[in-house]
Amino acid sequence: MQNIWLLCFYKLLLKKGRWRNIGMEDPFSVLLKSLQSVFHLEAMRNGKYTFPAVQHLKEATENYDPKARNTFIELLRAIREALPYIEKWRINFNIIRKSMDALAKLHHMPTIDWNQVLSHPKVSPRFQFSALNHSHHEHDLITWLAKKTGKPFTQLDHTELTQTLVDHRDRLGFSQRLSNHLKKDPDFLYNIILRSERNFIKISQTRLILYLTDEQLARAIIKHIPVLIHKRKEPFEQIEQLIHTLNEILSNGRSVSTLLRNADAKLILENSPLFQMYLSEEYKNRHQHPNKGSHLQTNKSLKPGL
Structure with missing residues (x-):
């Protein structure tokens, strides 16, 4: 009854x-x-x-x-x-x-x-x-990470945290824990990829990139451009190399072109002189005037002092 x-x-x-x-x-x-x-x-x-x-x-x-x-x-x-x-x-x-x-x-x-x-x-x-x-114990991401590393979360440095996330991304229940945590802290992964270009590369080269927004990725790119380019190359060569490098890094779910199709992400990327040049008619027509970009080597506005 x-x-x-x-x-x-x-x-x-x-x-x-x-x-x-x-x-x-x-x-x-x-x-x-x-x-x-x-x-x-x-x-x-x-x-x-x-x-x-x-x-x-x-x-x-x-x-x-x-x-x-x-x-x-x-x-x-x-x-x-x-x-x-x-x-x-x-x-x-x-x-x-x-x-x-x-x-x-x-x-x-x-x-x-x-x-x-x-x-x-x-x-x-x-x-x-x-x-x-098996009944899976419901732990939040922070508790779960502490259990996996054997350390309190506050004692994990950003490189160790990045590696732990990458190593355990395919574990049962990880996606649910991460999704739940991002609802409470939407910038959790974003703050990690800002800390260093190594974090940015490691996370973006896995399916963890799917948990980042286009705008977050664009801001991280702006942050890390200075260490992602070959500074001794001419500007057009710098741009070609940068776009190639970024497409390799983002290949697990994004590309430079997909970011540029997002109006907000494009606006962020246009803060970089290199992206301004990449989107210019001059760059698009570079093969018609192969020597035209050489004089830009001394143009301070193209130096990625970001």
């Missing part, structure tokens, strides 16, 4: 939208939050996700209706199809499982057979075992 009363109370809270008023969240909201990394990091084309399974999952979450059992069944089916991407982005599956179990009770559905759901041919046995047998 007590369980029936609790379930009715649970449904009433969901219907009235009062979870937040008593310090709780409805299970669907928790589920949706846990899937945000997939929706944020997977590629899109023409307004839809490149991979059909991810698009199906997105549509299933948008179409979910707490009053319609068929939408729950479709959501469970979509989660199973998207398991390879849930594994790929190291999503905490324990949160997904608990949320779906709670929703199953809400819809008066039988207990979910997770062994069957997880029997996907494209997910690893390690992921299946972990999803079925």
